[in-house]
Amino acid sequence: MKTNFTIVLDNCLDRVRRGETVTAVLDEYPAYAEALAPLLTSAQFLYECDPVVMPTSAELAADQQQFEDQMAQLLPLPVSNSPLMRLNDWMVTLLSWLKLNPINMKREQRKMGTLLLKATLILTILFGSVGGTAVMAAESLPDSPLYPAKMIMEEARLGLASGTTARAVLHLDLASERLREMERLMVNGTTPDGALLERAEKHIEAAFGLAAEMPAQQMAGVLVQAQTMFQTRTRAFTEIETAVPASSEQMFNQAQTMLKNAGDVVAAGLQDPQLLRHRHTTNRPEDAPEQPDMQPPAVIIITPTQTITTPVRIGPIGPCAGNEECDLQGDGPYGPGHQGPQPEQPGAGVGPGEANEDPIGPPDIPGSDHEPGNPDSGCDDCGNDTGNQYGPLPEESGNGSGQPGGSESGIPDGSQSQGGTQHQTPDDKPAPAQPPAEPSQPDSGDNGSSSNSGSGKGS
Amino acid sequence: VNDHDDELLVKASAFDRTAIATIYETYQPPIYRYIYRQVGSVEVARDLASEVFDRFLQALKKGTGPTKQLKAWLYRVGHNTVVDYYRRQQHRNHLPIDDMFIYADDNPAQSAELNIDADQVRLALTQLTSEQRQVISLKFFAGFTNQEVADVMEKPVGAVKALQHRAIAALQRQLIPTKERDYS
Secondary structure, three states, rough: HHHHHHHHHHHHHHHOOOOOOOHHHHHHHHHHHHHHHHHHHHHHHHOOOOOOOOOOOHHHOOOOHHHHHHHHOOOOOOOOOOHHEEEEHHHHHHHHHHOOOOHHHHHOOOOOOOOOOOHHHHHHHHOOOHHHHHHHHHHHOOOOOOOHHHHHHHHHHHHHHHOHHHHHHHHHHHHHHHHHHHHHHHHOOOOOOHHHHHHHHHHHHHHHHHHHOOOOOHHHHHHHHHHHHHHHHHHHHHHHHOOOOOHHHHHHHHHHHHHHHHHHHHHHHOOOOOHHHHHHOOOOOOOOOOOOOOOOOOOOOOOOOOOOOOOOOOOOOOOOOOOOOOOOOOOOOEEEEEOOOOOOOOOOOOOOOOOOOOOOOOOOOOOOOOOOOHHHOOOOOOOOOOOOOOOOOOOOOOOOOOOOOOOOOOEOOOOOOOHHHOOOOOOOHHHHHHHHOOOOOOOOOOOOOOOOOOOOOOO | OHOOOOOOOOHOOOHHHHHHHHHHHHHHHHHHHHHHHHOHOOOHHHHHHHHHHHHHHHHHHHHOOOOEEEOHHHHHHHHHHHHHHHHHHHHHHHOOOOHHHHHOOOOOOOOOHHHHHHHHHHHHHHOOHHHHHHHHHHHHOOOOOOHHHHHHHOOOOHHHHHHHHHHHHHHHHHEEEEEEEHHH
16 A cells, blocks of 8 residues: 555656646545645645756856866876777887886776787788788888887887997987878878877987987987988978878977977087087986085175286186186096186076976076086196086076976977077187076976865855 | 766776766756755855766776766765765754755845745755655756666665655655645
């Protein structure tokens, strides 16, 4: 009986919800009318009593923005939907780290292990031999099933390459290949994946890093090859410009900018090898001398009544402070020594960097990053081994990090590296007076998008 | 709808931002309405609705998010946030339940009588058990079918109907004495 009443009540509630009056519904169930009446009345009241007040459109937009901020803050970027692109990423990841990143695995809708196995089996069955696969894979594009095999072969070549020069040249070849793939994809009407350009950048960075560790002559050889490659690819990009679909224009422009910036780095490196070493050497040479203890600079107070008859050399921390006979133009294994900076050359280091994210040294300590001078570079007479071969002395107002403002990719951004042009080579003549460069501020990071956890909007 | 939701969930689990944004745009308004009718305040309802979707993002990040029945999952979380809210209010203010509705004046355009009635309904709802309040809210405020309510509450449809019966009866005991003059 109670079960029947429950079902009847449910039917009646549905009818009231559809707009029928309580009286009309009760007429259908005279046997239950007395019990149903107060319940349906209460239910009807529930339907009618409380119109919802919606937030304003501005409040709704604010809520949505807050949600999107939280999403950006909490969730990592998704992986590519294309299994082939994901397979490529896996190949690179596997061969680069020899371990899997659990975050990447978590982000995948379908696990790649099975796909990897399937791809291997299919390739083996289809092409029968490793040689045949290799030949066909060499010309494959990222949207081809053979592309993962190409990645494997390239990684193997890198692993087998012996010698710094050979590896640097190979990195340049691979960067060129990535750019060539981008060109072919764009001509075919396909928008290249951003990872392709990223890989090209990484190869170029690796080549620069290797070149920075070479002796000057070998470095120049590699840089010339790099310059030739960049020019070739720039020409190729220019030739296909009209054939690039609108969807690929952004990627096209990014690639051209990357080529231009890399070309600038090469040109600067050819002109001043020390600059390239500064920018791209991450490891301190094993035979480099000890870092000298930094002493606060002596303060020179010149009163208006004093007459200066000899040039005043600012930079008492340098190897020959107060020693006029000292020759700072050394030529040790790390390049020629740097003459002490002149008073009219504030910021004469590599220059101030804006938004400098280079981890080499804290950017707010002027000159703190410069390597100590090599004892072989000169100053034997004065017995002071604190000679500075790599840049201005610490008390200079130039950016201590010694790095030009750069993009996150590590390729210097021309728009941010104006300070880099102030670098003075050892052969430079004293430059005309320039305004003191502002020390660069440490990048505060992109943390401005943080949002609260969802509550507290005035409740 | 379920197939579409399942498809969105698969993408959302892979952190597809477009899919997550679509879920928000689809379900934020009804979740807000569902909560508003229980709390009667625009600001509180906005906060609690935001909390629902914040929990959704956190669950996605931890890999503990829903794998099916997205709608049921969101309303379940919505109910829990309302329960938590009332619990916090009671604890914070040390006030009897009747004094909790001081914020119900954010709809001045409505007639005074209507506002009072809405407050009385909400007050009556707070006297119900959590499950009774949930079934009433889902059925009458969110317009769910019995099957949908069953999905949210993870109970059989028969149990939902029985719970609905007890909930309406309890609500009637709370409301009718004050409304007798209107309906007698």
